[in-house]
Amino acid sequence: MKKIHSLEEFDKELKNEEIPSFNTDLIYNRINDKRRVFMFKFKKVALVTCISIFTCSSLVFAATKLNHVLYNNKGDKIFEVCSKEKALVENPNTIDSNQLRKDMISKFHSQSASIDSQLKDGEMAVKLYKCRGLSLLDYTVKVKTQDSSLCSYDFDSKFVRFNSYDEFKKEIGDWAKLPNYIPSDARFSFAKIRYTLDIELMSQLRKEMLKELEGQDEGIAYKVIKVPTKSIIRNATIFFTSNKYGMFSLSLFHGTQGYKTDKDELITKLVLSNGSEAIFDKNSDTVFYADETQLKEISELSPITWLDKPETADFKPYKSPLIYTINKLSNKNLDETKKILESIH
Amino acid sequence: MDIDSAIKEYQNKIFKYCYQMLRNKEDAEEALQEVFLKYYANIDKYNLENTSAFLYKLAHNHCINIIRKQKLISFIELDINFINKKSNVENDVLNNETKELITRALSCLSPKDRSLIILRLAEDKSYEEIAKILGKNKATLRKQFHRARNKMKEFIVKENGGIENEEDSLFGRV
Numbered sequence: 001m002k003k004i005h006s007l008e009e010f011d012k013e014l015k016n017e018e019i020p021s022f023n024t025d026l027i028y029n030r031i032n033d034k035r036r037v038f039m040f041k042f043k044k045v046a047l048v049t050c051i052s053i054f055t056c057s058s059l060v061f062a063a064t065k066l067n068h069v070l071y072n073n074k075g076d077k078i079f080e081v082c083s084k085e086k087a088l089v090e091n092p093n094t095i096d097s098n099q100l101r102k103d104m105i106s107k108f109h110s111q112s113a114s115i116d117s118q119l120k121d122g123e124m125a126v127k128l129y130k131c132r133g134l135s136l137l138d139y140t141v142k143v144k145t146q147d148s149s150l151c152s153y154d155f156d157s158k159f160v161r162f163n164s165y166d167e168f169k170k171e172i173g174d175w176a177k178l179p180n181y182i183p184s185d186a187r188f189s190f191a192k193i194r195y196t197l198d199i200e201l202m203s204q205l206r207k208e209m210l211k212e213l214e215g216q217d218e219g220i221a222y223k224v225i226k227v228p229t230k231s232i233i234r235n236a237t238i239f240f241t242s243n244k245y246g247m248f249s250l251s252l253f254h255g256t257q258g259y260k261t262d263k264d265e266l267i268t269k270l271v272l273s274n275g276s277e278a279i280f281d282k283n284s285d286t287v288f289y290a291d292e293t294q295l296k297e298i299s300e301l302s303p304i305t306w307l308d309k310p311e312t313a314d315f316k317p318y319k320s321p322l323i324y325t326i327n328k329l330s331n332k333n334l335d336e337t338k339k340i341l342e343s344i345h
Numbered sequence: 346m347d348i349d350s351a352i353k354e355y356q357n358k359i360f361k362y363c364y365q366m367l368r369n370k371e372d373a374e375e376a377l378q379e380v381f382l383k384y385y386a387n388i389d390k391y392n393l394e395n396t397s398a399f400l401y402k403l404a405h406n407h408c409i410n411i412i413r414k415q416k417l418i419s420f421i422e423l424d425i426n427f428i429n430k431k432s433n434v435e436n437d438v439l440n441n442e443t444k445e446l447i448t449r450a451l452s453c454l455s456p457k458d459r460s461l462i463i464l465r466l467a468e469d470k471s472y473e474e475i476a477k478i479l480g481k482n483k484a485t486l487r488k489q490f491h492r493a494r495n496k497m498k499e500f501i502v503k504e505n506g507g508i509e510n511e512e513d514s515l516f517g518r519v
Contacts (some may be wrong), residue, residue, distance in 0.1 A: 002503050004450055005501070007501065008499060013446060013447055014365070014447055014450075014463070014466050017447055017467070019361045019365075020364070020370045021359050022370070022374050026377075027377060027378050027381045030382050089466065168482070188470070324503065
């Protein structure tokens with residue numbers, strides 16, 4: 001394991017630290033969302049003010065209950081409740097971005113489904129919907145494993161869902177280590193893998209498709225590319241069911257042998273102290289040390305002692321709902337440690 | 346400075362600062378968006394003479410809040426355990442080791458000290474610039490920097506089994 005030997009060495013490492021790339025589009029998306037919300041609020045305020053003025057000026061107005069239309073004393077229509085579809089067509093800025101997204105996907109659903117149905121295994125369709133000057137990028141992935149009955153696809157959240165543990169294991173490969181210890185009564189339910197998109201490629205495809213749709217008020221364009229490879233898996237989660245804990249998940253970390261779970265009741269925690277691995281049992285506030293010859297039990301050691309450092313006085317003691325554990329105990333007493341874990345559970 | 350120019354000029358610097366503070370790409374991306382969103386929301390309210398200081402101030406405040414909320418120190422402690430484990434890919438090992446090395450060293454500091462160290466050492470900011478960002482005077486910052494360096498020195502000594510490197514007796518950079 002790498003160590004720091006001097007402050008200069010630390011300064012150099014900090015200054016030259018490799019920073020991962022990031023997606024600039026996310027900033028613009030957030031700002032554009034904000035702009036839309038602002039416009040929506042502004043128009044809403046303007047509309048309410050307008051109606052109030054008419055009302056306060058003793059104008060005669062009528063609200064037709066059947067179609068919710070308000071008129072002024074001249075008989076002009078000043079307010080109308082209409083369907084979202086109609087509002088979207090007449091004024092897209094009055095719909096919030098999430099709704100707009102859903103509406104656009106819904107509008108092009110049949111064409112999109114038709115494109116998806118033609119996808120071959122290992123292909124990905126990148127689609128651009130255009131409607132009233134707005135555009136939306138959408139994509140569909142099709143992955144088929146050896147036994148298709150064991151694998152289904154969940155396109156809504158852009159995860160690929162695996163109903164077979166073996167298929168999931170195959171797809172994960174060396175990307176992350178799978179846990180070799182789980183509570184004894186836990187059963188594999190399903191697993192999901194999310195892939196990172198190649199942002200540069202997506203931007204390029206988007207430009208090309210926008211060009212294709214140039215001059216059209218609305219339409220759909222698409223490109224078919226190869227499905228993302230293992231090297232750009234973004235995250236992976238396995239879902240288990242257990243009689244004791246119900247459903248719980250384990251999220252895998254790339255290149256590590258660790259995973260985290262959302263289940264607080266999984267009370268064991270592996271900690272590292274001076275190179276020795278130890279298992280912490282939250283219920284009994286006990287740490288089990290594992291070494292070459294025997295397991296030593298050290299009592300009355302609270303988690304705060306482990307995690308809260310005097311230098312970090314700004315922080316309150318840490319109590320996370322996430323319990324971390326490690327899948328491998330690198331010592332000869334693995335079986336014995338497992339027995340302890342079993343007895344804890 | 347308008348929002349587009351500010352994003353173009355400062356996005357890389359602010360992302361680097363957020364990443365080094367939060368030690369996580371996803372959190373840094375989220376922080377980056379928040380910073381520019383806040384900048385966009387305030388761009389008309391104030392006469393922003395120093396865009397850089399204002400953006401760093403937003404980033405600093407946001408990162409401190411995130412760390413406080415998530416008790417990042419504890420997460421880092423646990424993440425170290427994961428990163429310590431062997432990886433099958435050589436490059437991953439090197440990258441993880443460097444990341445872990447920096448994370449381990451920074452985790453011995455409070456968030457405010459961490460911010461000061463990053464601004465001074467990684468961003469090469471002068472005390473005058475840092476004073477504008479953190480809203481403290483230069484003398485206070487110098488003292489705080491020395492204290493933070495002392496903590497780091499103790500950490501290094503401890504890491505090397507109690508052997509002090511004589512070259513560091515002057516605490517390096519001040």
